[in-house]
Amino acid sequence: MGEAERGESAPRLRISFWCSNGHETQPSFASDAQIPDTWDCPRCGFPAGKDRDNPPDPPRTEPYKTHLAYVRERRSDADGEAILAEALAKLRGEI
Secondary structure, three states, rough: OOHHHHHOOEEEEEEEEEEOOOOOOOOEEOOOOOOOEEEEEOOOOOOOEEEOOOOOOOOOOOOOHHHHHHHHHOOHHHHHHHHHHHHHHHOOOOO
């Protein structure tokens, strides 16, 4: 289909967005569309903003923690030893 058969395209704006890695992307928007504050960088996936000198920070990813790691955050070694001693006493029939 040619342009003549479809009619004229809507007026467009090309807006520059920069990510924290310095990548620039220029998506086009209709001139009457609301321009978002951030845009995902197609090269690295980080959020990109309109301010070249102050791009948005990349998302912070937390490392995977095991169940034991979470338990160790809540309990000290002394607490763990006391709970273990109580459980063993129950199994032995001392309590």
